[in-house]
Amino acid sequence: MSKDACGEDRLGHHNKSGFDMDAVWRHVIVLSNFTDRLAGTENIEKASNYIVNYLEKIGGVRAWIDRFYFLTSYPEYSYFEILEPESKIVNSFPNLFSENTPPEGVTGDLIYVGSGDEESYRGIDAAGKLVLAELSYSPPRTEKARIASINNAKALIIMNWGRRESRTVGRGAIKGVWGPPTPEDMERIPRIISLNISRYDGEYIRRLLSHRRVKARIKVKVENKWVCSSQPMCRIYSACSQPMDELIIVGGHLEAWGGTVTDNSAGNAVMLEMVKVLAENRSKILRSLVFGFWDGHEIGEAAGSAWFVDNYWVELNEGGVAYVNVDACGLAGASRFVSYSSPETWAFLEEVEKEVIGKPSEKRLPLKFGDNSFLGIGIPYIFTFATFTEEELKKSGEAVFGWWYHSEEDTIDKLDREMLGIQAKLYLEYVLRLACEAVVPFDFTQFTRLVKTDIAQIREAFSKEWTEPYLSRIEARVNELEILIYEVNKIARECKNSRENTLTKSVNKLLLTLSRILIPAFRSTVDKYSHDVYGNIFLAKPLPRVYKILASLTKTSREDWTWHALKVSLTRQFNMLIDALINASFICRTFLNRI
């Protein structure tokens, strides 16, 4: 058996012992009794109490409930009636943070805008119209609302995903700004009337629209207010003789819509048993762990995890190694593992995945969803889940989290016990290795490779006049950094089994600092103390913070004075990227010179 850095028996790969799937299942049954456990409700309080009571009984675990205020929204009613060419009342549910209508409602002509991204509005006059968009993550609901509102649409109607005959009405919110809002954020919440309808009714309207003008009336009422959270947390301290001053964060949202089984009672249940296994092995883990059962998930837009980052900022900045997101576990019928994770973690994840699931997951860049409040501060993000084949997704209107997502249909029959077990093992193994390996197992050469790909894509897409000499400077700096990282990696490999020497500690400090410098600059578009908006589409683009401005430049006339202002912003954002690379190289060089 392999030895860990404490010289004790390491926890076995695949974790053959310890993970109690019967207990996981029991937690799911209990937690899914607390349906629609939305912020500020009795049900979330009951679920929180269940979680904290369970955690408090585990030896070596400190559990508590974080209480803080955040902005959320509650549904009062919605009404949707087709007036022409025929009369029909359509089942609906308000999108939370919708604008309220006058009591008599608003009327207008309907138009269909497909995914509802910026392209969908090209050549269409949406002003004063009721726009119908499909639900998908491209772009997410909040971006559809923002884009509809800047196109002056009167209302946004979101047709659920799922099969064409599905009458399930989804639920969601359009707040967009991430976390508890600042006064500036309050101004950026999309102002538009919005509701949800089923895919069945959406397809019916599309059929009507194919040959007639369709007129409808909409009424929506929601109530927005600041509520106090109920956010269970726990901490497991290493009981190893020489613990490291570092921290791994594991989180999953507790606030949940509808039946809650797969989203996210299953994830919460997996986390509870992970805590148990980790606490039982406190003498073998080298780093502390914090588990967060986030409140304010989809309505407050990751209010719980954002509050956690804002309020534990200094400690996270100093010692945060990684954030592992536990969500969408055990979806029945799922077969494809997809991972939205920071590139520097990919090689590490693949090693674990090959052992647990037999092959690597499909890797994607981390985006602004799934409680990823960690991009600004610069802590690597890990979120792997199993979804459906491309063919199945096409049939279900891209229902990546299942057609039952955010509805009362999210019941126990949607949970596959075997898949849940595999995902639970995968999360546990990720976290065990992160907690037990002496050297933080991240490789920044994957990061630099992606920056080089980004440079090539920007060159392809935009005029040299706007991108040079900056891109060449970034390229030179990234090549320089890559060489230094190769040298750092050699030393990291040598330190793999030697926790006791100060060199290992220096390697880890260096890797954590690289995360803090590179992630906010290259994978976020805001400063390191702030949060990008939910689903920010630019995070999927090359060099997001400059792409965002380049995209605006292409749409702005040179005669327009904002064209020059955009050029000023562009220069500053390029400077930020170059500066980040210079700083990263500087700390690598200093480290290499010292040893």
Ligand SMILES: [Zn+2]
């Ligand atoms: Zn979820």
